[in-house]
Amino acid sequence: MHPQIYLNWTAIVAAVVASFVFGWLWHGPLFGKLWCKLMKITMPKKPDPKAMLRPMALTILGTFLIAYVMNSNVAVWRPSTWSVGADAAPYVYGFFAGFFVWLGYFIPQQLSAVAWERRSWGIFGLNLAFHFINLQIIAMIVAHWR
Numbered sequence: 001m002h003p004q005i006y007l008n009w010t011a012i013v014a015a016v017v018a019s020f021v022f023g024w025l026w027h028g029p030l031f032g033k034l035w036c037k038l039m040k041i042t043m044p045k046k047p048d049p050k051a052m053l054r055p056m057a058l059t060i061l062g063t064f065l066i067a068y069v070m071n072s073n074v075a076v077w078r079p080s081t082w083s084v085g086a087d088a089a090p091y092v093y094g095f096f097a098g099f100f101v102w103l104g105y106f107i108p109q110q111l112s113a114v115a116w117e118r119r120s121w122g123i124f125g126l127n128l129a130f131h132f133i134n135l136q137i138i139a140m141i142v143a144h145w146r
Contacts, residue, residue: 003082005075007068011145015067015138020060022137026130038123063138070135071142073097094143098135106131 079085
């Protein structure tokens with residue numbers, strides 16, 4: 001039995017855009033000052049747009065890779081992918097796909113940052129909250145938009 005996994009490029013691109021907007025809100029108006037304080041970064045009033053191009057491009061690339069993989073991750077949770085039954089509501093697959101990626105990959109990564117990079121527990125919590133919500137946004141979009 002082989003799974004039938006289809007890439008939904010429209011959903012992947014929409015997830016990247018939604019994630020990018022969420023990241024801007026989180027690290028800007030919502031928690032930008034707290035994040036800078038916890039990271040011990042002093043930001044100029046308005047960053048140089050040219051200096052922002054590389055980080056933004058790398059963020060978009062990384063988010064694209066997450067959305068690309070999440071598309072398949074959501075699909076493997078569905079019984080219909082394996083031709084073994086009917087699917088439940090899409091949010092079920094989106095939630096669990098996002099949750100287990102967060103649990104198995106993002107929490108260990110952030111724990112290592114606390115252990116080896118001497119990051120604070122405050123930044124640990126703030127980053128994990130961001131990644132959990134961000135993964136849920138990505139997973140829900142690709143789960144609902146088949």
